[in-house]
Amino acid sequence: MTANPELTVDPRLQTPTWDGGLPSRSVRRRAGVMAVCSSLAVVLYFVWLLRPSRIGNPYLFGILLMAEVFNVVQALGFWWTCVFTGRRRRPLPPPIAEPDVDVFIPTYNEPVDIVEATVAASAALRGARVRVFLLDDGNRDAMKALARRYGVGYVRRTLHQGAKAGNINHALGRTSAPFILVLDCDHVPHPDLLVRTLPLFGGERVAFVQTPQYYANASTNTIAAAAWSQQALFFGPIARGKAAHDSMFCCGTNVVFRRSALDSVGGFPETSVTEDFELSVQLHEHGWASEYVPSVLANGLGPEDLASYVSQQHRWARGCVGAIPSVARSRLPLRQKLQYLLSASYFLSGWTVMVYLALPVIRIVTGIQPLSGSSADGFLAAFAPYFAFAIATVASVGAGAYTFAAYSLATSTFWIHVHATYRALLRRPSRFVVTPKQGDVVRQWRPAAPTLVVLGVLVSAALYGLVRDRTPATLNNVGFLALHVCVLSHGVATAVLPALATPAAVTSSRQNEEVAA
Amino acid sequence: MTAIDTEVVERAAPAPAGTRHAVRAHVPALAGQAAAGAGNLVFAVFAAKLLGPDDYSDVVAFLALYLLLHVPASALSAAGALAPDRVGSVRTPVLRIGIVVGGLIAIGCVPLSHALGLPIGLVLALAVAAPGAGLLGLERGLAYGRMRQRALVRSLVTEPVVRIMIGVGLAAAIGPMGAAIGAVLGGYAALYVCTDGFRARRLSSRVLMPSRVEGATADHTAAVIVAVSFVMVAIIQSADLIVANRVLDASAAAQFAVLSTLGGAAVFATATIPMVLMPALTSGRERAASAALGLTVSVGLAIAAFGTLAQPVISGVFGSDITPSAGMIGLYLLAMVSLGVARVLVAHRCATGDGRFALTVVAIVMVVDIASLVAFASSVRSIATVTLLGSVATATVLSFAPVRRERSAAVRLSIPWRYRTGALAMIALCLVAADLRLATNRGLWVDEAISVRQAQLPFGQMLADMRNTDVHPPLHHALLWVTVHVFGTSELSVRLPSLIAGVGLVPAMYWTGRVIYDRRTGWVAAGLAAVAPFCVWYSQEARMYALFMLFAALATGAQVVAVRRGLRRDWILYAVCTAALIWTQYFAFLPVLVQQIGFAWVVWRDRVDRERRRALVRGWLTAMALIAVALIPLVPILHGQFAAYTNRSDGLVPGQAGANSSTIGGAISIYAVGANLIWGVWGYHADGVMVQIAALWPLIMLLLLVLLGRGRSGPSILLLGLVVVPMTMLFVIGSMKRDLFELRYFSGAVPAMLLLGARLVTSTTRRRVAGIAAAGVLTVTMTVGLVDQQLNGANPRLYDxxxxxxxxxxxxxxxxxxxxxxxxxxxxxxxxxxxxxxxxxxxxxxxxxxxxxxxxxxxxxxxxxxxxxxxxxxxxxxxxxxxxxxxxxxxxxxxxxxxxxxxxxxxx
Missing domain, CATH: 3.40.1010 (Cobalt-precorrin-4 Transmethylase; domain 1)
Structure with a gap:
């Protein structure tokens, strides 16, 4: 077996820079302190907000209230999840000696050089008798040759249905090991992945053990870095908390399954675009448990351009929003049900962003506003602690993992949530789209178009307001618009200026190399 | 061997690299220029004596137009100096353009004569001069570029000599027309001499075509860029005069004309330096740039000092009614010095392949300068201040913006120059700070007058008076006592300690920023401190707040150094700065308290490393002991003041602009806190402006969001504590005793705010352009705040x-x-x-x-x-x-x- 020399510069082969975030104890302590402070701030704000005299335009007030309530529910859910991080302590089960593990690497249209590193590393996994299978839904001979080169199994099917879930289910029927490791084809596993995860199957009801979905290209691409920053908050305090609540769901890759558990629910559901989420619900409904190991045990690639990010987020949003009714109807214990609802309803938060974007525009253009009967001073006194503690909570509990870039990227793609909700409500079918693994270097107007249109509206409203009058009230709304414009512009900047996708440090390093050359 | 051959041999020799040689290269041209200036002055004096007032004014108007004609010509000099190889190819087009311009002037001489109010003969003389103007600029550029000093000096001297010899005689005979003929002939004679006759010119364009250093001369684009840049600098220089003529009344306009004349002389004196510099740089002479910069600053400052001191003489020449004050002359001459520095820096950038940047900077400044002049021109002082800010901004940006790495190998050679010019840049920044702090027309207000009255008492009596009537510690008063007894009680004298402290804050901020973070942050912090409206305001006030800021910045830096390095002298420095801080302002106990919490945290953090912890505790206790000893003499004064304060009536508290606009009457509100933060960074403004700025508070949300995910560091938390703790404590104290909630009482927090701002700028992005843009935006907003603070009469802190x-x-x-x-x-x-x-x-x-x-x-x-x-x-x-x-x-x-x-x- 000969290693490809190009693989030596692959960021997935570097040591990860994330170590799982804060220890559970620190997360608990910080979340507890921030929960108390934030609760006081929330109470202060809502006491101020809910006075009848505050109601300006009743419709707008109602919409604003709904948005604020939604955010507060999400915040409460966040604190609840994090405060109980590590609450449950299981006794360490006896290790399972060298079990058989089938490693599934589903692939569809990814380049060979992306898949090769994953195959090579999978073949070198320790702690089990490993059989690696390359599940090629693209029926490509190059993949077959790759599998042969590394001496791993190659599976292709004649009837392509059920997308990734169908591919895995097809392979499940042709393999037999009691444990299955599923790896996205761009996720290069650490040799000790199975050593770290298999012991957790000592508990007989453990259906799967999830590990973080780490983006190794975060250091070389700003979109991947922002996306990873969002992931880090989830795979840090949130995932630990969910595991403590026995509600950690499967994320589709870097996860080890117990075959009997999969068999008990009939394998992966093939009707959803977020098959992993639906599978987790079903497993928990059947009484299975889940575990989480907060260590990076596989290095993957995050989306490297806005189109890839939008594609990924849209799939997640469509799947999760579509799953809300089924979660609500499920026979899960209340705690798990709430946890799942919290996770799924996160993808409705784009609606609140839309509300916040619209209110200043409406105020400037029509003069209508949701609030009245208050001085700016009074509003600021009630709102400032509420906002400041919300930011401080994310910064503190996430240990700085969540960045402005992550926030701006999430905010600037708020329309994804709106669109996904629309499709879910109309029950429009969605297609499973593989997240591209390599970024495009050209301008991407299409994924940025909705945001650019919104930006145009915001800028126009701000200019209109400034031209019309410069009263403090108008300037205050212009200030809000300026805030939104900055955030949205930052979020979609890489789509319009692709050069910004390369971090300055990398650019500088390349320039140095060129100068040296 | 002919003269030209000799030149070739001389230029083939390796260029001497020493600074002394680099300075010496400028001497002939400077001397020639000085002689030319003196000659022109003599010519003007003779003309004034020989001609009647009307005729003389015609000659003056003609000379002004003649100079205007030579502005593009001087740009051609710059282009020729940078790219002498190109001169041969542009001679003919320049001549043609000159002939066309001359022809047009000749054709339109009648209407022009009416429009300009000049006799037709003088307009025709102008037409005759036009073809020679461009050529003269070009040939002088070639002489600079080829380093033909002899021909250059001959040309510079010939022009006034011919002008005097022929012009004066003809003026006496036929009046203004004679003087004009003399001036035109002088120009052509200078052209002839500069080319060593036309034979030599032809040779120079052929024989000397190859450059001395292969590939060292600049390309066509660079030559165009330098020419355009120099024209724009000339516009910046003269725009103020045009605006002054339009906006000011006759007396003020005349006053400004005198200023402009003096400024023109200052610029004229150093005009040759960038021309000599460019060929030296393209020849790879490393030290040429620093020598040119040093020479420009030295000559310029000497002229500025002379102009300021010689105000009575100038007053005698121009008349006392239109001669500006000495301070105004000094201010304007400093602006012209800055413009001279800007010219050198433009030349440097163009010669080292960074001309586009220079062009962009100069273009932006030109636009902003003209817009500012239009917006703010209301008096001689305001126009001079705008010119000062424009010229200083040009020099500052060109000094501090990094040179693009890939542009030229010459830049890499010049890395040492950048390091060497660090000191020069700091001097320049201090000069800027001094200029801005001196550019005030504000009179003393109540507190200052009280301090001055106290400082005039015998020292012991002053302390006794302070003990019974004042609420401040006596360090500033002691310094004020010295300056009052040495320099008297003029406004400048009594504000001297604050001025010195305010200027000293600039290097102090650089040092603190550097020791806490890095050099880049240090420079940004120093730049912000130089223009920060709040710092400028209290550097212009005969009170202790500028000292408070200075010692606060030094104490913060000293604390970080003491913790990191821990040498005995570090702890002593910290103790001295902290003791001085408390001796300056009692509210210093708040930042000092934050510092002690910082020490305690470091001791707790390093608890595992026993040796380090022991050293830390030892140093900390030693410093505390020193501070305690230094504060002992303060105790009786404090005791007396506390007793007096509890019995005193309310003091004068300037209106809390912005806070009054909130609905909570005069009580302290969250808007008042916001207003104080705005004041701390962007200065004092009218209440209406404050309310508008405060309404933009959502942008603070943006700041908080931008801070998400940023790494924390101990010093940053310390700085944040130095801002937040004093402000919170005073907010609490102020809610009980209204007159204690006052921004100037926590002015010690302002350096920390500026340092955090500088850090935010330098760490927001690692992209160079974005970093410069962020620093630029912050500086520009602060400069706008400064202009409004200083010039807007509605400033609530202004008591006239x-x-x-x-x-x-x-x-x-x-x-x-x-x-x-x-x-x-x-x-x-x-x-x-x-x-x-x-x-x-x-x-x-x-x-x-x-x-x-x-x-x-x-x-x-x-x-x-x-x-x-x-x-x-x-x-x-x-x-x-x-x-x-x-x-x-x-x-x-x-x-x-x-x-x-x-x-x-x-x-x-």
């Missing part, structure tokens, strides 16, 4: 007692002139009572009594003076109204005058 009392003086003088004084001695009644010191400072000879005092019999005119705050307050306003009503029983209200925050009523 000087203006108000000068009215009283003028009124008395008028009375004396009209004989009204015979009716009785005038008297000034004032409210509140603590205005006594400021009245004594500005009007020591006026009989003044607090409002409500009985008016002596036989009193003539009665003046009533009250501050805006008094008029705005219900009870004291009623008191003033009642007194005015009483006075109007037997007197008539003649005038009511409003000066910023001061009202004056005149009753006769």
């Amino acid at each position: 007692f000087r203006g108000a009392l000068s009215l009283v003086h003028r009124g008395d003088a008028d009375d004396a002139a009209t004989g009204a004084v015979a009716t009785g001695e005038p008297i000034l009644l004032y409210e509140p009572s603590y205005l006594a010191d400021v009245i004594a400072y500005y009007a020591p000879d006026i009989r003044a009594l607090p409002l409500g005092s009985p008016i002596p019999a036989g009193t003539g005119t009665v003046w009533v003076l009250a501050t805006d705050r008094v008029v705005g307050a219900e009870d004291s306003s009623a008191k003033v109204g009642s007194v005015l009503a009483d006075l109007q029983h037997d007197r008539q209200l003649v005038t009511t005058t409003d000066r910023p925050n001061v009202h004056v009523w005149e009753l006769k």
Whole structure:
């Protein structure tokens, strides 16, 4: 077996820079302190907000209230999840000696050089008798040759249905090991992945053990870095908390399954675009448990351009929003049900962003506003602690993992949530789209178009307001618009200026190399 | 061997690299330029003597147009100096353009003559001069580029000599036309001499075509860029005169014309330096740039100093009614020095392949400068200040912006120059800071006058007075006592300690920023401190707040150094700075408290490393002991002041702009906190402006969001604590005792705010352009704040007692002139009572009594003076109204005058 020399510069082969975030104890302590402070701030704000005299335009007030309530529910859910991080302590089960593990690497249209590193590393996994299978839904001979080169199994099917879930289910029927490791084809596993995860199957009801979905290209691409920053908050305090609540769901890759558990629910559901989420619900409904190991045990690639990010987020949003009714109807214990609802309803938060974007525009253009009967001073006194503690909570509990870039990227793609909700409500079918693994270097107007249109509206409203009058009230709304414009512009900047996708440090390093050359 | 051959041999020799040689290269051209200047002066004097006033004014107008014609010509000189190889190819087009221009002038001589108010003959002389102007610029550029010093000096000297020899004679014979002919012939003679005759010119374009250093000369684009840049610098230089002529009244415009003339002379003196520099740089002479910069600064400062000191002489020449004050002359000459520096830096950038950047900077500054002139030009001072800011901005940006790495190998050679110019850049920044702090027309206000009165007492008596009537520690007063007893009580003298502290804050911020973070942050922090409106304001006030900021910055830096390095001298430095801080302002205990918490945290953090912890605790305790010892003499003063304070009445507290606009009346509100933060960074503004700025508070949300995910560092948390803790504590204290919530009492927090701002700028992005843009935006917003703070009369902190009392003086003088004084001695009644010191400072000879005092019999005119705050307050306003009503029983209200925050009523 000969290693490809190009693989030596692959960021997935570097040591990860994330170590799982804060220890559970620190997360608990910080979340507890921030929960108390934030609760006081929330109470202060809502006491101020809910006075009848505050109601300006009743419709707008109602919409604003709904948005604020939604955010507060999400915040409460966040604190609840994090405060109980590590609450449950299981006794360490006896290790399972060298079990058989089938490693599934589903692939569809990814380049060979992306898949090769994953195959090579999978073949070198320790702690089990490993059989690696390359599940090629693209029926490509190059993949077959790759599998042969590394001496791993190659599976292709004649009837392509059920997308990734169908591919895995097809392979499940042709393999037999009691444990299955599923790896996205761009996720290069650490040799000790199975050593770290298999012991957790000592508990007989453990259906799967999830590990973080780490983006190794975060250091070389700003979109991947922002996306990873969002992931880090989830795979840090949130995932630990969910595991403590026995509600950690499967994320589709870097996860080890117990075959009997999969068999008990009939394998992966093939009707959803977020098959992993639906599978987790079903497993928990059947009484299975889940575990989480907060260590990076596989290095993957995050989306490297806005189109890839939008594609990924849209799939997640469509799947999760579509799953809300089924979660609500499920026979899960209340705690798990709430946890799942919290996770799924996160993808409705784009609606609140839309509300916040619209209110200043409406105020400037029509003069209508949701609030009245208050001085700016009074509003600021009630709102400032509420906002400041919300930011401080994310910064503190996430240990700085969540960045402005992550926030701006999430905010600037708020329309994804709106669109996904629309499709879910109309029950429009969605297609499973593989997240591209390599970024495009050209301008991407299409994924940025909705945001650019919104930006145009915001800028126009701000200019209109400034031209019309410069009263403090108008300037205050212009200030809000300026805030939104900055955030949205930052979020979609890489789509319009692709050069910004390369971090300055990398650019500088390349320039140095060129100068040296 | 011919002369030209000799030149070739000389230029083939390796270029000497020393600084002395680099300076020496400028001497001939500088001397030639000086001789030319002197010659032109002599010519002007002769013309003035020989011709009548009308004829002389015609000659002056002709010479002004002649100079205008030579502005593009001087740009051609720059281009020729940078790219001498290109001169041969552009001679013909330049000549053609000159002929066309001359032809057009000749054709349109009649309407031009009417439009310009010049005799037709002089317009025709201008037409004749046009073809030669461009060629002269070009040939001089070639002489600079080829380093033909002899020909250059001959050309520079020939022009005035011919002008005097022929022009003066002809002027005496045929009047202004003769002088014009002399000037035109002088130009052509200079052209002829510069080319060593036309034979030599032809040779120079052929024989000398190959460059001395292969590939060292600049390309065509660079030559164009340098030419355009120099034209734009010339526009920046002259735009103020045009605006002044349009906006100001005749007397003020004449005053500005004198300033402009002096400034023009200053620029003229250093005009050759960038020309000599460019060929030297393209030849790879590393030290040429620093030598040129040093020479420009030295010559410029010498001229500025001379111009300032020689104000009486200038006044004798131009007339005292149109001669500006010495301070104004100094200010404007410094602006011209900065413009000279900018020219050198433009030349440097263009010669090292960074011309586009220079062009962009100059273009932006030119646009902003013209827009600012249009917006703010209301007086000689405001126009001069805008010019100063524009020229300083050009020099500063060109000095500090990094040179693009890939542009030229010459840049890499110049890395040492950048390091060497660090000191020069700091000097330049300090000069900028000094300029900005000196550029004020603000009179003393109440607190300053009280300090001045105290400082005039014997030292022991001053301390006793402070113990019984003041609330501040005596360090600033002690310094003030020295300056008052050495330099007197002029406004500049009494503000000297603050001025020095304010300028000293700039390097102090650099040092603190560097030791806490890095050099880049240090430079940004220093730049921000130089233009920060709040720092500028209190550097112009004879109070202790500039010192407070200086020691606060130094103590912070010293603390970080002491923790990191821990040498004995570090701890001593920290102790000295901290003790000085408390000796300057009692509220310093708040930042000192934060510092001690910082020390405690470090000790706790390093608890595992016993040796380090022991060293830390030892140093900390030693410093505390030193501070305690240094504070012992302060205890009795503090005790006396505390006792006096508890029994005193309310002091004068300037209106809390912005806070009053909130709905919670005069009480402290969250808006008041916001207003104080805005003041701390962007300076004091009118209440209306403050309300508008405060309404933009959502942008603070943006700042908080931007901070998400940023790494934390101990020093950053310390700096944040130095801002937040004092502000919070004073907010709490102020809510109980209103007059204690006052921004200047936590002015020690402002350096920390600026350091955090600098850090935010340098760490927000690692992209160079974005970093420069962020720093630029912050600096520009602060500069706009500074301009508004300094020039807007609606600034709520501005108390124009000087203006108000000068009215009283003028009124008395008028009375004396009209004989009204015979009716009785005038008297000034004032409210509140603590205005006594400021009245004594500005009007020591006026009989003044607090409002409500009985008016002596036989009193003539009665003046009533009250501050805006008094008029705005219900009870004291009623008191003033009642007194005015009483006075109007037997007197008539003649005038009511409003000066910023001061009202004056005149009753006769």
